[in-house]
Amino acid sequence: MTQKNYQLPELSYGYGELSPFISEEQLKLHHDKHHLAYVNGANSLLEKLAKARQENSDLDLKAALKELSFHLGGHVLHSLFWRNLAPVAKGGGGEPAGILAEKINNEFGDFQRFKKEFTQAALTVEGSGWAALGQSLDDGRLLVMQIEKHNINLLPQFKILLVLDLWEHAYYLDYKNERAKFIEVFWKIVSWSEAEKKFTYA
Numbered sequence: 001m002t003q004k005n006y007q008l009p010e011l012s013y014g015y016g017e018l019s020p021f022i023s024e025e026q027l028k029l030h031h032d033k034h035h036l037a038y039v040n041g042a043n044s045l046l047e048k049l050a051k052a053r054q055e056n057s058d059l060d061l062k063a064a065l066k067e068l069s070f071h072l073g074g075h076v077l078h079s080l081f082w083r084n085l086a087p088v089a090k091g092g093g094g095e096p097a098g099i100l101a102e103k104i105n106n107e108f109g110d111f112q113r114f115k116k117e118f119t120q121a122a123l124t125v126e127g128s129g130w131a132a133l134g135q136s137l138d139d140g141r142l143l144v145m146q147i148e149k150h151n152i153n154l155l156p157q158f159k160i161l162l163v164l165d166l167w168e169h170a171y172y173l174d175y176k177n178e179r180a181k182f183i184e185v186f187w188k189i190v191s192w193s194e195a196e197k198k199f200t201y202a
């Protein structure tokens, strides 16, 4: 049985719609080139695995699985990241509502404290990586994650509700190497609806 290949998802907004926070050129490059490279990378690894199975041949599994984790992690995180953003006119920039808001208040104290912790995590990601808000599948707790590359420091059994891409490729055209500026901008176009959908009341 052949599984369907991974595909680059379309954005639910136009490339220019996040401007002036993220320019059209920056978003297009990020989505069409960088994200696509992870989609292609993951598919090529799946093909390698399938081919080795068909031929019943050996593969350097250590290397293949490491690469797969990187590319597939990149694809999944980018796919979520696009849904975590919205133009201001379409709900970007707000705070979470409903039970997710309650849970954030219970666990972090209030939204401002959560924002501070998430911002700190984002600022201090070593090299390339992500800040994420995760929810435990075991007990429902919320924790901030600091993911290195696309696949390191992930907490097992945590569902990712919200991510922020801190790779320089996410912001270098607009903000050069000034990560802090990009993080400030994120709060202006963050959209909570996807996180609210993914959050499970526990």
Ligand code: MN
Binding pocket: 030, 034, 078, 165, 167, 169, 170
């Ligand atoms: Mn990226």
